[in-house]
Amino acid sequence: xxxxxxxxxxxxxxxxxxxxxxxxxxxxxxxxxxxxxxxxxxxxxxxxxxxxxxxxxxxxxxxxxxxxxxxxxxxxxxxxxxxxxxxxxxxxxxxxxxxxxxxxxxxxxxxxxxxxxxxxxxxxxxxxxxxxxxxxxxxxxxxxxxxxxxxxxxxxxxxxxxxxxxxxxxxxxxxxxxxxxxxxxxxxxxxxxxxxxxxxxxxxxxxxxxxxxxxxxxxxxxxxxxxxxxxxxxxxxxxxxxxxxxxxxxxxxxxxxx
Amino acid sequence: xxxxxxxxxxxxxxxxxxxxxxxxxxxxxxxxxxxxxxxxxxxxxxxxxxxxxxxxxxxxxxxxxxxxxxxxxxxxxxxxxxxxxxxxxxxxxxxxxxxxxxxxxxxxxxxxxxxxxxxxxxxxxxxxxxxxxxxxxxxxxxxxxxxxxxxxxxxxxxxxxxxxxxxxxxxxxxxxxxxxxxxxxxxxxxxxxxxxxxxxxxxxxxxxxxxxxxxxxxxxxxxxxxxxxxxxxxxxxxxxxxxxxxxxxxxxxxxxxxxxxxxxxxxxx
Numbered sequence: 001x002x003x004x005x006x007x008x009x010x011x012x013x014x015x016x017x018x019x020x021x022x023x024x025x026x027x028x029x030x031x032x033x034x035x036x037x038x039x040x041x042x043x044x045x046x047x048x049x050x051x052x053x054x055x056x057x058x059x060x061x062x063x064x065x066x067x068x069x070x071x072x073x074x075x076x077x078x079x080x081x082x083x084x085x086x087x088x089x090x091x092x093x094x095x096x097x098x099x100x101x102x103x104x105x106x107x108x109x110x111x112x113x114x115x116x117x118x119x120x121x122x123x124x125x126x127x128x129x130x131x132x133x134x135x136x137x138x139x140x141x142x143x144x145x146x147x148x149x150x151x152x153x154x155x156x157x158x159x160x161x162x163x164x165x166x167x168x169x170x171x172x173x174x175x176x177x178x179x180x181x182x183x184x185x186x187x188x189x190x191x192x193x194x195x196x197x198x199x200x201x202x203x204x205x206x207x208x209x210x211x212x213x214x215x216x217x218x219x220x221x222x223x224x225x226x227x228x229x230x231x232x233x234x235x236x237x238x239x240x241x242x243x244x245x246x247x248x249x250x251x252x253x254x255x256x257x258x
Numbered sequence: 259x260x261x262x263x264x265x266x267x268x269x270x271x272x273x274x275x276x277x278x279x280x281x282x283x284x285x286x287x288x289x290x291x292x293x294x295x296x297x298x299x300x301x302x303x304x305x306x307x308x309x310x311x312x313x314x315x316x317x318x319x320x321x322x323x324x325x326x327x328x329x330x331x332x333x334x335x336x337x338x339x340x341x342x343x344x345x346x347x348x349x350x351x352x353x354x355x356x357x358x359x360x361x362x363x364x365x366x367x368x369x370x371x372x373x374x375x376x377x378x379x380x381x382x383x384x385x386x387x388x389x390x391x392x393x394x395x396x397x398x399x400x401x402x403x404x405x406x407x408x409x410x411x412x413x414x415x416x417x418x419x420x421x422x423x424x425x426x427x428x429x430x431x432x433x434x435x436x437x438x439x440x441x442x443x444x445x446x447x448x449x450x451x452x453x454x455x456x457x458x459x460x461x462x463x464x465x466x467x468x469x470x471x472x473x474x475x476x477x478x479x480x481x482x483x484x485x486x487x488x489x490x491x492x493x494x495x496x497x498x499x500x501x502x503x504x505x506x507x508x509x510x511x512x513x514x515x516x517x518x519x520x521x522x523x524x525x526x527x
Binding site: 002003004005022023024025026027028029030032103104105133134137138141142195196199202203206207209210211214215218222225226229 | 265266268269270271272273274275276277278279281323433444447448449451452454455458514515516517520521522
């Protein structure tokens with residue numbers, strides 16, 4: 001079963017792109033962070049405006065309703081800051097706000113292009129309506145494309161950023177490098193599938209965060225399986241499963257690149 | 259990557275995966291959950307059932323995560339002999355937390371009363387406020403940490419073959435969540451945010467009507483009864499979501515700490 005909703009978009013050039021949708025969890029987290037940042041900004045604004053009001057009402061004591069006017073203006077500016085926060089960042093950062101950047105999600109148009117000022121503004125204008133009674137949250141949770149009202153009006157979707165796995169950097173022992181040069185002679189590495197290789201790489205990358213006992217069991221298990229797969233009869237003396245897996249990793253890599 | 263298993267997940271994705279799983283198994287999970295909430299009304303045996311159904315839903319969700327979906331009856335057969343162990347998980351975690359609360363309470367009293375008695379009211383109050391605040395904050399942090407570490411306490415019992423007693427399961431949760439407290443707290447916050455819309459419908463809207471009616475009238479009693487039933491229903495609707503999230507957390511912890519997802523496919527020996 002699928003644990004994340006996916007969507008296929010068609011670009012104007014009729015190229016099909018597949019994306020993973022952002023999901024309610026990421027969107028809730030992103031919104032939480034944005035609202036915290038926005039909240040701080042608004043607090044700073046209201047404090048500054050308060051000081052400003054005191055000074056102005058002091059100087060223009062003879063003008064009627066100065067305080068009321070200033071309050072009304074402040075209210076309007078408050079709304080502008082709320083709108084501008086999302087529009088500004090979504091346009092400047094190509095569909096991302098600070099919260100979205102942190103959670104690695106992005107707003108794009110239905111045809112995969114980046115969003116412009118019109119889309120960002122529409123989304124932002126409809127945001128308060130989506131927030132009332134959590135209409136937006138329900139639409140995201142229940143809809144197949146996870147679109148809130150703002151997304152429907154602007155023709156946008158929110159997707160996860162597809163990023164390449166970080167470059168492999170894990171320590172490889174000298175002993176493994178030595179063994180890697182011998183491996184092609186004593187074993188049949190061509191029996192190894194790309195999937196198997198990916199699993200070995202994944203293990204080598206993540207082993208440092210694993211619990212010792214579980215790690216030892218897993219590496220032994222993997223090493224035994226790999227040994228059977230590549231048809232290796234005799235193992236050199238004093239070899240740990242980790243070194244063996246490292247050696248297979250290097251040997252396979254060299255074989256495919258040569 | 260062409261493997262079907264899912265990799266270590268981000269905080270948001272844990273919550274989303276939990277929700278997607280609940281949505282696609284809505285009927286099964288919700289039916290079980292409502293039954294669990296009816297069992298609650300019967301003491302002891304009913305409570306054990308209530309705890310066991312929590313485990314049952316977590317098991318169903320976990321089996322989907324490892325790509326070996328199980329039928330409800332198969333999962334039930336697995337859960338059945340462990341019924342009383344589930345109750346002991348519930349009591350185990352509950353009593354431990356209760357103990358910590360009592361200790362915290364006593365510590366708070368001690369650090370406030372002691373300086374007052376020894377240093378007199380003048381400097382005593384000043385010291386008491388500072389030590390009281392310190393103990394209060396430390397207590398909250400400790401309780402949140404402990405809560406996170408026992409958060410998946412019933413899942414090992416529902417999933418692992420060689421975990422058969424309640425205390426084993428609690429210890430296992432303790433081991434797995436080591437180094438993951440921060441992430442789990444994050445997940446709980448986000449998952450809680452996601453449940454707010456549902457809680458609004460079942461818990462807050464009925465209370466509006468309650469305000470409008472006079473206490474003592476029959477309308478008031480009826481509305482109170484309805485709102486009680488609705489809050490039970492609200493609990494029943496949300497419970498499977500939390501269990502699915504717990505299953506994802508547990509799966510994710512085991513992937514990170516034990517490489518659960520790192521298997522050479524189709525070549526299990």
